[in-house]
Amino acid sequence: MPQHIVVVGAGVMGACTAYYLSKRATGDVRVTVVEKTAVACGASGKAGGFLALDWNDGSEIGELTRASFNLHAELAKSLNGERYGYRRVETYSVYLSFGSGKSNKEIPRENSTIDWLDTKRVRSVDTLGTVDNTAQVHPELFTHALLEDAVATGHVQVRCGQGVASLLYGDDDPTKVIGVELDNGEKIDADAVVICMGPWSGTLPMKGRRRNMLPITGSRAHSIVMKPEKTVPAQALFTAIADGSRIYPRPDGTVYMCGPTDTEELPQSADQVKVDSTATDTLRSLASKISPILASDGTQVVATQACYLPISRDGVPLIGAHPNHQQLYIGTGHSCWGILNSPITGLMLSELLLDGRISCLDSESVEAVDPKNRCS
Ligand SMILES: Cc1cc2nc3c(=O)[nH]c(=O)nc-3n(C[C@H](O)[C@H](O)[C@H](O)COP(=O)(O)OP(=O)(O)OC[C@H]3O[C@@H](n4cnc5c(N)ncnc54)[C@H](O)[C@@H]3O)c2cc1C
Numbered sequence: 001m002p003q004h005i006v007v008v009g010a011g012v013m014g015a016c017t018a019y020y021l022s023k024r025a026t027g028d029v030r031v032t033v034v035e036k037t038a039v040a041c042g043a044s045g046k047a048g049g050f051l052a053l054d055w056n057d058g059s060e061i062g063e064l065t066r067a068s069f070n071l072h073a074e075l076a077k078s079l080n081g082e083r084y085g086y087r088r089v090e091t092y093s094v095y096l097s098f099g100s101g102k103s104n105k106e107i108p109r110e111n112s113t114i115d116w117l118d119t120k121r122v123r124s125v126d127t128l129g130t131v132d133n134t135a136q137v138h139p140e141l142f143t144h145a146l147l148e149d150a151v152a153t154g155h156v157q158v159r160c161g162q163g164v165a166s167l168l169y170g171d172d173d174p175t176k177v178i179g180v181e182l183d184n185g186e187k188i189d190a191d192a193v194v195i196c197m198g199p200w201s202g203t204l205p206m207k208g209r210r211r212n213m214l215p216i217t218g219s220r221a222h223s224i225v226m227k228p229e230k231t232v233p234a235q236a237l238f239t240a241i242a243d244g245s246r247i248y249p250r251p252d253g254t255v256y257m258c259g260p261t262d263t264e265e266l267p268q269s270a271d272q273v274k275v276d277s278t279a280t281d282t283l284r285s286l287a288s289k290i291s292p293i294l295a296s297d298g299t300q301v302v303a304t305q306a307c308y309l310p311i312s313r314d315g316v317p318l319i320g321a322h323p324n325h326q327q328l329y330i331g332t333g334h335s336c337w338g339i340l341n342s343p344i345t346g347l348m349l350s351e352l353l354l355d356g357r358i359s360c361l362d363s364e365s366v367e368a369v370d371p372k373n374r375c376s
Helices: 013-022 064-080 109-114 139-152 198-203 276-290 335-355 364-367
Strands: 004-008 031-036 050-052 090-096 122-129 132-135 156-160 164-169 179-181 187-190 193-196 218-226 233-239 245-251 257-263 299-311 317-321 328-332
Touching: 004 013, 004 164, 004 179, 013 031, 013 139, 013 156, 031 122, 050 064, 050 156, 050 335, 064 132, 064 364, 090 109, 109 233, 132 276, 132 335, 139 156, 164 364, 179 193, 198 299, 198 328, 218 276, 257 276, 276 299, 317 335, 317 364, 328 335
Parallel strands: 004 031, 004 193, 031 156, 090 233, 193 328
Antiparallel strands: 050 132, 090 122, 164 179, 179 187, 218 257, 218 299, 233 245, 245 257, 317 328
16 A cells, blocks of 8 residues: 555545545555645636536446435535535526517426526526436535545645656656656655646656657636626526536525637646636626626626636546556546546545555446556
8 A cells, every 4th residue: 555645736636536545544644735836726616516417327437427426415414515515406408599589488487496597588498407416516615625624634735836747767667656756856755646637637748658648638618707696596507508608506696607618728837727808708798698687787707717628538537547657546537527526536546546446336437437548
């Protein structure tokens, strides 16, 4: 069992990995989370935080997602989920029309709970989920809550401000990772290193394999957070007004809205992510069209932001041991379901590191996300 584990990246994957390691660690096991910029500074602080039990059913990660949705419910009990905005929500797909003609059709009676939208514009409403199978968290608060709890166990420390520049390899065995070197040249010894660098996971040089870094890229998306004067109910909305636009009212009275991805190149670090004001203005204007409450002058925009989804080549996350580098582990590439699938990722990695095998999922599900054959 490794005595010192370095987790690279303090997004939601790094936080969940540190959290489950801290819960399952015995004796002198130490975990150091190394974060280049700040805790939850990337997508983990700027995501929607929507969770769905069964929306990945039928795919490679169907069972993994179900297990993770249930872990979120367990975590909400043990960590007091209210403090990070965990709640079950009703989820709708809403089609609104902005043509000149107004609909004579009012929102159907059974959907009158979404009457905070411009009811004259609504053409159809379909229920996508209920409180039985959809939920939400505030991702930034969730990430902080996990890390705070992990640090409180005494097994975990978090170091922010210096990124990992490279991996260190043993002299006797050049495939064995024995630590990391930071941007300032400081070296940290480790018995195991876990890469949880989100979209930056593909930028870390590996010995002799500069051209064969992890197969992960980033895809940028914008979002805004609004604070209306009136409270909006606990609902998640998927709208057809702009490709991929989603709206999540939160328990703190804010309303989160995100839009489609674009092709802007991944910058070197999270603090260099550029926000295109045209994209956030478009979101603001769409929000006003959708809802008189959001259109009101009293609605403040409290955040305009952008972040990058971590994308793997085949769209399936990479969770497990690197096939060619000993003592190197990976938890990345979760695309648009990273908040949902972070608890199971952290639990899987903690089992692999501390027990030598993953037992929380069936072997087929473990195999589906195994980096084996998917990393060179
Ligand atoms: C607009 C948007 C909405 C989303 N909505 C949802 C949603 O509703 N539900 C859901 O489940 N998922 C959602 N997601 C997806 C989710 O946000 C991501 O999958 C998840 O946050 C990825 O977490 P991560 O920890 O892998 O990466 P990140 O959050 O990107 O964290 C990586 C961390 O690594 C650090 N790092 C980078 N390089 C180094 C280095 N060299 N050394 C040390 N640290 C380094 C970074 O600074 C960063 O803190 C959304 C994503 C976007 C973009």
